[in-house]
């Protein structure tokens with residue numbers, strides 16, 4: 422990277438960032454319902470409430486009741502040193518014994534006489550989000566499944582009811598890129614529960630265009646490909662456009678921020694509030710080719726949201742000008758996705774510093790068979806939702822501001 426492209430200083434738009442730009446130009450240019458399914462209208466939105474026929478969490482009729490500490494029955498052992506994460510979606514093997522000595526999610530159950538924790542998941546209508554909702558609901562949590570499309574969201578709620586039965590699941594519409602949608606959701610949660618215990622920012626897009634015909638064709642060949650071949654096939658058959666890159670930032674970074682800001686006051690009313698940002702191994706800093714950029718994203722003592730967003734603007738400018746490689750941004754496919762997830766990780770750390778009483782972490786679910794991975798992933802949905810669920814249910818004295826891969830806490 423040329424000297425005038427230095428990004429390591431604390432610049433502002435009008436200051437040396439301006440000269441950075443000039444340099445570039447020069448360079449190239451209802452209430453709880455005990456039984457049965459009930460539909461109610463709330464704030465003009467249809468909410469579906471599925472009761473828990475086995476009575477799990479049925480004692481929680483007070484909307485302002487506080488949750489028992491989440492994961493209080495669990496044991497947490499912090500790894501003696503944080504591993505350097507292998508963390509690419511191409512290396513997602515679930516090790517049978519990990520250093521992540523946290524009780525397996527399947528063993529978690531809320532204390533019998535406690536109030537069920539309330540979890541909210543974005544992008545809950547399919548993939549990892551849907552399965553995360555299902556697993557949390559099966560454990561007796563109250564789950565607010567959100568989706569941008571109401572019909573798809575309601576269908577997902579029905580699917581959870583069919584597959585697990587013992588579920589108390591609420592639906593509310595949410596487009597994470599729309600602040601008014603997030604505000605309506607916050608009103609709903611406030612009115613229904615009076616607080617929120619767990620927010621899982623799961624909604625995301627790949628930020629690339631793919632030919633649906635090719636995607637359909639490759640489905641038959643996937644099983645004969647190893648992981649590297651799958652990742653390579655995806656890279657070769659994914660086209661990054663500027664519009665997709667912008668949308669990727671809007672959804673994967675700004676979307677999580679919009680939802681977080683709308684729900685933070687409710688999370689602060691929880692005795693055990695936590696935010697779980699579903700990130701990716703693609704967001705690891707080693708994917709950046711510039712040491713200076715890596716340092717900026719990693720400089721958590723000085724990094725601010727404002728500076729982070731300036732960096733995202735710079736990325737988009739460089740994308741437009743075809744300068745990603747020259748300026749050390751991640752390359753090799755999915756550049757916008759990698760930068761947006763790195764920003765989400767940095768945002769996680771900034772927030773964790775700002776709100777020390779909350780547990781705020783991020784993670785990769787691994788390489789999962791979903792629409793986003795064109796079903797080329799190696800993990801089933803059930804396996805892919807384990808990490809989000811595990812991190813969501815960390816005990817109150819667990820880590821905050823951390824990144825988790827499939828083996829536990831790992832480096833950014």
Ligand SMILES: NC(=O)c1ccc[n+]([C@@H]2O[C@H](COP(=O)([O-])OP(=O)(O)OC[C@H]3O[C@@H](n4cnc5c(N)ncnc54)[C@H](OP(=O)(O)O)[C@@H]3O)[C@@H](O)[C@H]2O)c1
Nearest residue numbers: 544548549569596597623624625701788789791792793794
């Ligand atoms: N699959 C993997 O291998 C993998 C690896 C690493 C990380 N991840 C991360 O895991 C998360 C879930 O991905 P997935 O694999 O389950 O993908 P997926 O099956 O494509 O699901 C993505 C979800 O996000 C929703 N979404 C997208 N834009 C939205 C918006 N503006 N508002 C609300 N919801 C929106 C989608 O809703 P629609 O149905 O309406 O589009 C869908 O519910 C993502 O954050 C992804 O980056 C996945």
